[in-house]
Amino acid sequence: xxxxxxxxxxxxxxxxxxMTLQCAQDMNHEYMSWYRQDPGMGLRLIxxxxxxxxxxxxxxxxxxxxxxxxxxxxxxxxxxxxxSQTSVYFCASxxxxxxxxxxxxxxxxxxSVL
Amino acid sequence: xxxxxxxxxxxxxxxxxxITINCSYSVGISALHWLQQHPGGGIVSxxxxxxxxxxxxxxxxxxNIQEKHSSLHITASHPRDSAVYICAVMxxxxxxxxxxxxxxxxxVKP
Numbered sequence: 001x002x003x004x005x006x007x008x009x010x011x012x013x014x015x016x017x018x019m020t021l022q023c024a025q026d027m028n029h030e031y032m033s034w035y036r037q038d039p040g041m042g043l044r045l046i047x048x049x050x051x052x053x054x055x056x057x058x059x060x061x062x063x064x065x066x067x068x069x070x071x072x073x074x075x076x077x078x079x080x081x082x083x084s085q086t087s088v089y090f091c092a093s094x095x096x097x098x099x100x101x102x103x104x105x106x107x108x109x110x111x112s113v114l
Numbered sequence: 115x116x117x118x119x120x121x122x123x124x125x126x127x128x129x130x131x132x133i134t135i136n137c138s139y140s141v142g143i144s145a146l147h148w149l150q151q152h153p154g155g156g157i158v159s160x161x162x163x164x165x166x167x168x169x170x171x172x173x174x175x176x177x178n179i180q181e182k183h184s185s186l187h188i189t190a191s192h193p194r195d196s197a198v199y200i201c202a203v204m205x206x207x208x209x210x211x212x213x214x215x216x217x218x219x220x221x222v223k224p
Contacts, residue, residue, distance in 0.1 A: 044214075045211055
């Protein structure tokens with residue numbers, strides 16, 4: 001049972017480049033989310049999804065797009081990378097938005113934008 | 115003011131010591147989570163609480179809803195407990211979204 005899988009683990013981009021961070025879970029979880037973690041700050045929610053075909057913005061959505069075409073996958077797209085997007089990104093999932101559920105986290109993607 | 119405050123920010127302990135990490139929050143919540151972030155970066159969920167107390171091995175988590183406060187205790191601490199401990203709350207009425215504290219960095223010396 002793989003849990004939540006994130007790829008890549010590390011990435012270096014130049015300003016203006018685009019890329020997609022992949023997130024997949026094999027637990028049939030309805031709720032998936034993307035966070036960024038910056039030094040001296042708590043994890044901040046970028047986007048989330050409460051089920052296939054449904055996405056919504058979190059606290060810091062600017063510069064990021066998401067889609068949820070299947071229950072398993074929740075990719076995060078950077079359309080035009082900026083140095084301010086240098087961060088560590090975590091994907092997480094849980095059974096259901098309404099219930100009080102344990103969150104399962106991926107291993108993280110460390111992104112540097114030069 | 116942050117909605118979730120943790121104290122202390124950094125904590126150094128000797129192996130075997132009893133450790134307490136505190137979390138205070140200012141919003142109504144339906145649940146509170148304690149997470150552990152390993153030095154390698156991975157995040158693991160330790161506890162989810164909505165009332166009372168939970169225990170798992172040497173870890174104990176308590177919550178006082180009236181006082182909007184939770185504590186994470188580690189008994190007989192060990193160097194392998196060295197990690198960042200993160201408190202996160204699920205606000206009442208939210209769609210399952212969490213609000214995170216900044217974390218407490220614990221270092222346990224042998």
